[in-house]
Amino acid sequence: MKQLKEILKENFQKEKRNKITFLTGAGLSAASGIPTYRGSDGIWVKGTKFHKPEEFGTFKYFSKNQEEVWQFNLFRKGMFAKAQPNDSHTLLADIEQLIPEDFSIITQNIDGLHQRGGNSGNKVYEIHGNMRTVRCSLECSKAVYLYPKDIALDRIDEEISDETWEKLECPKCGAVLRPNILWFDEYYNERLYKVDSTLRIAKNTGILVVIGTSGATTLPLALVKQTLNYGGYVLDVNLEDNNITKLIKDKKRAVPFRMTSDAFLSEFHNILDELILIHG
Structure with a gap:
């Protein structure tokens, strides 16, 4: 996880820190029995x-x-x-507590487990409804x-x-x-699915963690592109390659992590906690 630490460290050393955003999908809730x-x-x-x-x-x-x-x-x-929130939901709530001003979740999930797991409602953007x-x-x-x-x-x-x-x-x-x-024959919009808000978040994101999603719909892919276009990192956290992996292939600021979400988020939280102690 040395590379992860370097990426987080780079973000912390900037005069104005970029946001850290988590783009989550159904894989994150699988451990909750969904x-x-x-x-x-x-x-x-x-x-x-x-x-x-x-x-x-x-x-x-x-x-x-x-x-x-x-x-x-x-x-x-x-x-x-x-269903009950699992360790990944709890870890995301803990990460929010460390960086409340710089934290966002953009989720494809409609199960509400992020909020039940402890994340603030105004930090969770449900792009497929609920x-x-x-x-x-x-x-x-x-x-x-x-x-x-x-x-x-x-x-x-x-x-x-x-x-x-x-x-x-x-x-x-x-x-x-x-x-x-959001059904398959419908379109993203701002009123119901926060398309403009989330694209704006991606534009200002220094680290976009894509976790538990195959990237099979258009807005998640657009969010990844937006982050990369504005100089942010994209971390692809999944057990296997997917549509996101294809999109970020050969991109300098894109890194795959083939591991479980709770293992990654636990390490992410620990590194973040350490950097906050050092840099404030």
Whole structure:
């Protein structure tokens, strides 16, 4: 980890320190019992019957199959509620405590485990939405509502009760609500998914740690490019090569680390703590 220490040291010795940002994906929550999306045991493989994710995870499919999609999402909401933050979430909260002014998390995860693990809500940017909120499927307004209480399902094939359907009605127009998440046939925007804010963060990031994500969607790749274009480092922390690895290949300020997220974050925290003691 000598190279990691040199990178952190370089950032600390600058007159004006750049931000340290963590770009996280489903791999970070796997140790909490939440399946990743595209792995052999992934939620898209086991949770959506015979559908490809690009078909099932779309607004087009939801508009014609609302009950099936809500069964899947309410089951997933129950899964998230039972999951507990793991060591990686705790370590990220500890790192935030060391550098609160220079810290950000940009996450593709919708499970809310960063906040439950101790990270400040205003430091976590959920670029694919979250499972805490819903909104009108007809977009009768820009309002975002908290999930109705007690509507998670224990089984993916469990019937949705009439009482639950009533709770899933838009309070303004009566249409069916939808999960406040980004589907495959939708686009990033600032209002819901913080695209402008996160690109601005990446521009001012000295060290971008990409951890637990394969980089299969467009905004994470754009964030990596943005950081590199403005002179920051990109650290690719994954167990195997991925789309991020291809993007940063041969880039001078990009370094792969093939190790678990908790092992990397533990070392990152220790080095950071040591440098703060030295440099303040």
